[in-house]
Amino acid sequence: MxxxxxxxxxxxxxxxxxxxxxxxxxxxxxxxxxxxxxxxxxxxxxxxxxxxxxxxxxxxxxxxxxxxxxxxxxxxxxxxxxxxxxxxxxxxxxxxxxxxxxxxxxxxxxxxxxxxxxxxxxxxxxxxxxxxxxxxxxxxxxxxxxxxxxxxxxxxxxxxxxxxxxxxxxxxxxxxxxxMAASDGLTVTMHGRGGHGSRPHATVDPVVMAAATVMRLQTIASREIDPRHVAVVTVGSIHAGLKHNIIPAEAVLELSLRYPDDETRERVLEKVERIVAAEAQASGALTPPTIVNDHSLPxxxxxxxxxxxxxxxxxxxxxxxxxxxxxxxxxxxxxxxxxxxxxxxxxxxxxxxxxxxxxxxxxxxxxxxxxxxxxxxxxxxxxxxxxxxxxxxxxxxxxxxxxx
Missing domain, CATH: 3.40.630.10 (Zn peptidases)
Known part of the structure; x- marks a missing residue:
């Protein structure tokens, strides 16, 4: 049949x-x-x-x-x-x-x-x-x-x-x-210090930290990779906070990275780690950010x-x-x-x-x-x-x- x-x-x-x-x-x-x-x-x-x-x-x-x-x-x-x-x-x-x-x-x-x-x-x-x-x-x-x-x-x-x-x-x-490109999926957690939305000076705001990180990550492909090469850095999700008047203790970013070869992969991963750590330090974070590699595809x-x-x-x-x-x-x-x-x-x-x-x-x-x-x-x-x-x-x- x-x-x-x-x-x-x-x-x-x-x-x-x-x-x-x-x-x-x-x-x-x-x-x-x-x-x-x-x-x-x-x-x-x-x-x-x-x-x-x-x-x-x-x-x-x-x-x-x-x-x-x-x-x-x-x-x-x-x-x-x-x-x-x-x-x-x-x-x-x-x-x-x-x-x-x-x-x-x-x-x-x-x-x-x-x-x-x-x-x-x-x-x-x-x-x-x-x-x-x-x-x-x-x-x-x-x-x-x-x-x-x-x-x-x-x-x-x-x-x-x-x-x-x-x-x-x-x-x-x-x-x-x-x-097709190689890829990595990363989960980045930015650690801040939570508190009341009316007292931002008493906190380390991970939302601002995450926002600055997202913007800086965009410069990897546009400013740090040879334009003749291929690299993609995408932030697919941001999760932080539960209420408008609470500054949360952490923000979580999920990244999708793409590249054609192992050499470009190593360069992009190094730059992601550098930027994430630098933005956390610039924000006064007391705890370094954590980066977890959820998957890696050749x-x-x-x-x-x-x-x-x-x-x-x-x-x-x-x-x-x-x-x-x-x-x-x-x-x-x-x-x-x-x-x-x-x-x-x-x-x-x-x-x-x-x-x-x-x-x-x-x-x-x-x-x-x-x-x-x-x-x-x-x-x-x-x-x-x-x-x-x-x-x-x-x-x-x-x-x-x-x-x-």
Whole structure:
């Protein structure tokens, strides 16, 4: 029986789940893999799923898709828009949305497996489907590796993966070398001395300290990194205080840092530490600030030779000119841990999910940045049908390129 992939996508989109909470998503995906005849195990790395399709001697190709959603309130207006709620790691109820397209990734992977099963007389080898949790935490791949995914299942000869993005449908973006940036997520706590809002002179105000720190951090990329290089320093959240007339005892900043290589990473981290410490000292803080590294992700690096093969295979499958070099993305991924720990090549690419006419109009008017929603936006919604088809075709073509 043919899988209704669009219905599967709508179902997953309507029922998003937060990182390491993807129990329903995992169950739905595992059921489809079993229906296709794969050997399936669940609960790998807490909520991960692995399916194995053996088809005689030959290479082992891993196909990876991530499953988790984000704490975002959907505003797409779609008839199948998510109204789901979830509980964050902090114990707070939050809205949940597939604002990064992981529902599309799962759907395309299942569609590619269906195509591979249907054509198994034309290829030989082993396909391992890896449905990974907690990509948004940057922790899912490591959790699966810690749970023995590289030892318990056929070890890969190559790892392949793809990500939907705001390119026009029918366009695939892939490049050799660094495809996505490395990143670190830091939690910075500025320690002050709390007191009454009417007596600021008797306190050390961490709110002012944090505000000065945020502004000074912006000078790292603009004034301390060579303009020819790439670096991003983003303060994603600030938390301080509970009432208007209380100066709190501390302020917490959450930082997202991005860079293309280890050398730039070391420079940025050193500058962040220097600025945070200096602003605390300038404010008269009696306790030095604390910096905790919540996650660290390596750059996503595509091996050149297999990337050339993937590019040619996808271009042939979708039509000449479908594949472009999109440049390096400053977003980050944890997919590369699978390839790095296995010591094998990785190829990771992007495929478009935006209506081509809408995209062309935005390009013509110079409004791409303001009109086309990006990943993590509450308005991000790939055009379901054609995006699924292209994702299935691209992933199938790439897998077949390496199967005997």
């Amino acid at each position: 043919t899988i209704d992939l669009e219905a599967l996508y709508v179902d997953l989109h309507t029922h998003p789940e937060l990182s390491f909470q993807e129990t329903r998503t995992a169950s739905v995906a595992a059921a489809h893999l079993r229906d296709l005849g794969l050997r399936v195990e669940e609960g790998i790395g807490i909520t991960g799923v692995v399916g194995v399709l053996e088809n005689g001697p030959g290479p082992v190709v891993w196909l990876r898709a991530d499953m988790d959603a984000l704490p975002v309130e959907e505003q797409t207006g779609l008839p199948y828009a998510s109204t789901a709620r979830g509980i964050s790691p902090a114990g707070v109820e939050v809205p949940v949305m597939h604002a990064c397209g992981h529902d599309m990734h799962v759907t395309a992977l299942i569609g590619a497996l269906e195509a591979l099963v249907a054509t198994r007389t034309e290829w030989a080898g082993t396909v391992v489907a890896v449905l990974q949790p907690a990509e948004e935490f940057g922790a899912g791949s490591k959790a699966m590796i810690a749970d023995g995914v590289l030892e318990r299942f056929p070890r890969p000869d190559i790892v392949l993966g793809q990500h939907v993005t705001p390119l026009p449908v029918g366009t695939v973006g892939v490049r050799p070398g660094t495809q 750059p996503t690096i595509n091996d050149p030779a297999p990337t050339a093969r993937v590019s040619a295979a996808i271009d042939a499958a979708l039509g000449e000119g479908s594949v472009i070099d999109p440049g390096m993305f400053t977003g980050s991924e944890d997919v590369s841990w699978f390839a790095r720990d296995a010591g094998v090549p990785l190829v990771f690419w992007f495929w478009g999910g935006i209506d081509p006419a809408l995209y062309a109009g935005a390009v013509a008017s110079g409004t791409v940045e303001s009109v086309i929603p990006t990943n993590h936006s509450p308005f991000f919604a790939p055009v379901a049908g054609p995006t699924i088809e292209v994702g299935v075709t691209a992933l199938t073509a790439a897998a077949r390129e390496f199967l005997a």
